[in-house]
Amino acid sequence: MAAGVRVVAIDIDSPEQHAAMIEKLSLPFPMLSDPDRSKAIGPFRLSNPTDERNIAIPALVLLDREGSERWRFVSRDFADRLPEDDVIAAARELGLPPTSQGPPERGDPRPGPRAMPFEGMSFYFRGARFAAQVMGLRHAHLGESVKEDSKAYVAEMDRFNEAIAALKKRRSG
C-alpha cells in the first residue's frame, strides 16, 4: 500500500474460519491464528482479561522495518474502531516507501457457528446504527460524551455499510 505497510490480522479463530472470513469479505490480507494467545496476543499485551474466553482486545499496532512498535491504537471496547483514514495517516508518519501486498492464499473456508452471513451484514449494521442513534437521543441529557459516542458509532456504522455496498457493487459489476 502507498503508506508503506502491509496488513496482517490476528485473532484466536481457526485457519478455516479465517479462510471463510477472507472469502466472505474479499479481504486482501492474511489472517493468522493465535488460539492460545501465547504467540502474539499475549506478548503484545492484548489479551482481554475481562472476557471469559480471554479473546484479544481489538487493536492496531504499527511496526517499522526493524519490527519495532511505532504506534498503537487499543479499542475501548469491541465496537470502538478507528476510521481507516486515521490509520493510513499514522502509517504515513513512519515515512516508509510504498509497498504492495499480494492476495492471501485461499485455504479451506469453513465459517464458525456464529459467523454472520454476508447477506445479513448490511441489515445488522443498519440496526446497530439505529440503536446507537436512539441511545444518543434518549440519553443526550447525560452529557456531551454520550452524544459524541452515539455520533461516532453512527458514523462507524455508515462507514461499514458503505464498505459492504461497495463490495456488493464490485461483485455485481
Place this chain on the structure above:
Amino acid sequence: MIDFELIDQARKPFRLSAHLDAGILLVFLRGDW
C-alpha cells in the same frame, strides 16, 4: 522486537521477521466468529 510464527488461513506458517521488508500493520481482532 517481538517475533512470532503463526499459522495463516491456508495453514502455512507466517513468521513476522520474514516479512519486514515493509512496515507491518497488525490488526488484532476479537475473533470467536
